[in-house]
Amino acid sequence: MPENCTANRLSWVALAVALLPGSAAVGQVVVSAEIRPRTELRDGFRTVNTPREKPAFFVEQRSRLNLDYGRDKVSVRLSVQDVRIWGSTSQVYKTDPNLFNVFEAYGQYRLTPRLAVRVGRQALDYDNARFLGGLDWAQQGRSHDALKLLYADSSGFAMHGGAGFNQSFSLEPAKLADTYYGGVDNYKSMEYLWLHKDWTRGKLSALFFNDGRQRTDSTTYYRQTYGLTGEATAGRATLAAEAYYQTGYDAAGRTVRAYLAAGSVTLATKLTPLTLGLDYLSGSDATDSRNHAFVPLYGTNHAFYGHMDYFYVGNNHGQNGRTAGLVDFYLKTNFKLAPKTSLLAHLHHFESAARVYAAGTTEQALGSRLGEELDLQLSANVSPEFNLKLGYSHFVATASLDALKGRAGQQYNQWAWAMLTFKPVLFKN
Numbered sequence: 045m046p047e048n049c050t051a052n053r054l055s056w057v058a059l060a061v062a063l064l065p066g067s068a069a070v071g072q073v074v075v076s077a078e079i080r081p082r083t084e085l086r087d088g089f090r091t092v093n094t095p096r097e098k099p100a101f102f103v104e105q106r107s108r109l110n111l112d113y114g115r116d117k118v119s120v121r122l123s124v125q126d127v128r129i130w131g132s133t134s135q136v137y138k139t140d141p142n143l144f145n146v147f148e149a150y151g152q153y154r155l156t157p158r159l160a161v162r163v164g165r166q167a168l169d170y171d172n173a174r175f176l177g178g179l180d181w182a183q184q185g186r187s188h189d190a191l192k193l194l195y196a197d198s199s200g201f202a203m204h205g206g207a208g209f210n211q212s213f214s215l216e217p218a219k220l221a222d223t224y225y226g227g228v229d230n231y232k233s234m235e236y237l238w239l240h241k242d243w244t245r246g247k248l249s250a251l252f253f254n255d256g257r258q259r260t261d262s263t264t265y266y267r268q269t270y271g272l273t274g275e276a277t278a279g280r281a282t283l284a285a286e287a288y289y290q291t292g293y294d295a296a297g298r299t300v301r302a303y304l305a306a307g308s309v310t311l312a313t314k315l316t317p318l319t320l321g322l323d324y325l326s327g328s329d330a331t332d333s334r335n336h337a338f339v340p341l342y343g344t345n346h347a348f349y350g351h352m353d354y355f356y357v358g359n360n361h362g363q364n365g366r367t368a369g370l371v372d373f374y375l376k377t378n379f380k381l382a383p384k385t386s387l388l389a390h391l392h393h394f395e396s397a398a399r400v401y402a403a404g405t406t407e408q409a410l411g412s413r414l415g416e417e418l419d420l421q422l423s424a425n426v427s428p429e430f431n432l433k434l435g436y437s438h439f440v441a442t443a444s445l446d447a448l449k450g451r452a453g454q455q456y457n458q459w460a461w462a463m464l465t466f467k468p469v470l471f472k473n
Contacts, residue, residue, distance in 0.1 A: 071115030075471040078108040080183065081130075082463040090353045092441045092453020103130040106183040108147065117155075121166075123148040127183045147185055152194075162192045168206070168342070170238055171249050171273045174286060174306075177344030186342065190234075200242030207235045224262055231255040232264055246276035255341065257295040265293035267300055269341070282310040284321075294335050302326045302338035319376040323348060327369020327398035328362065330406050336398070337367035348372075350392050351419040352437045352459050354445075361414075361448040362398075368448050369397025371412075384426070390419040400444045414445040431465040 087099035108125040128143045150164030167178035167187045179186035192206035212228050213219040225232040236253040251271040258264045271288040288304040308321025328336045345356040355361055355370050362368040373393040380386050394414040402408040421435045439457040446452050
């Protein structure tokens with residue numbers, strides 16, 4: 045991106061901020077910022093490192109400027125961001141490698157006290173973000189170009205419905221015929237419906253999501269996902285359960301029949317809460333003609349299947365173009381060390397949901413155990429506008445994981461990181 049283009053965008057944002065005092069009389073205005081650098085040492089992150097590979101070390105930074113406006117029935121949100129690796133540009137440079145982008149830009153109109161419509165680029169984040177999440181851990185986040193209807197009443201019932209239709213050309217009138225959508229890793233169209241109900245000691249949600257992806261021959265294949273998420277509290281125990289089913293066709297045109305089942309129990313003790321749970325995501329082995337692999341398409345998967353992102357985070361674990369699925373037994377807790385400081389600890393045991401074979405054969409089966417992972421995270425809220433997080437994770441890999449990842453890696457893998465988050469409110473009238 046040319047430097048003057050980025051400068052022009054930033055100038056418009058700066059002008060809007062400069063005019064805020066004059067606009068205070070016409071509505072509620074909040075301007076906030078987020079500066080979030082994260083330093084990482086990766087030695088077997090996301091996939092096993094081979095003994096000859098050296099660890100990676102870098103700093104990635106998110107810089108966001110948010111503008112929220114509301115008056116009467118109208119509200120608007122604009123969130124622009126720059127995401128870059130330290131050193132990715134020279135100290136003095138004239139071109140910018142397209143690091144500046146719009147994270148959210150939407151307008152909302154309240155039709156009635158209970159019903160509103162929102163249109164534009166927006167994050168879709170529901171329930172625990174298992175299937176639809178804003179992906180806040182990733183510096184760039186995830187957002188959708190969509191139209192959404194929102195309904196909520198005083199009884200604790202809420203309903204959202206949304207849809208999107210995507211095209212890959214950037215400026216009108218670059219394309220005057222046809223609606224082929226390609227070259228972008230995204231759906232061509234999607235529709236969803238989310239229903240939710242809160243009770244005093246529990247909650248329940250239902251989700252339907254339909255997404256269509258187009259192949260190079262212009263054929264569009266549609267996949268449907270149905271989900272239920274529930275939680276109930278009884279005394280000191282909280283029970284949570286989820287069930288998802290996927291059907292239709294994947295982007296390659298294969299029939300999809302896949303499911304996810306998850307359950308956990310959390311016990312509040314005097315020392316710390318303890319959570320014991322199981323996630324099961326169905327998978328396909330190397331000989332399956334149908335696709336039996338459940339895909340948590342737009343979820344915040346970093347929060348579920350280990351912080352080292354070995355599964356469902358921009359990578360595959362399978363053979364012959366299939367995803368092997370996952371069985372995840374876990375124990376989680378979060379120690380409160382001080383009023384503003386806590387230590388999170390997660391322990392995972394991973395197995396493959398599908399058969400695993402030795403490389404180059406479908407005759408020699410390997411064990412289902414993939415490995416164990418320990419995640420530690422120290423979090424300190426230094427002030428309302430500043431947070432510090434330190435993390436360390438360790439993964440013990442097996443030969444079966446090597447087979448699914450397609451590489452002979454080291455048994456012991458690790459990842460360490462440190463993240464500073466500054467989130468000041470710059471202006472509020």
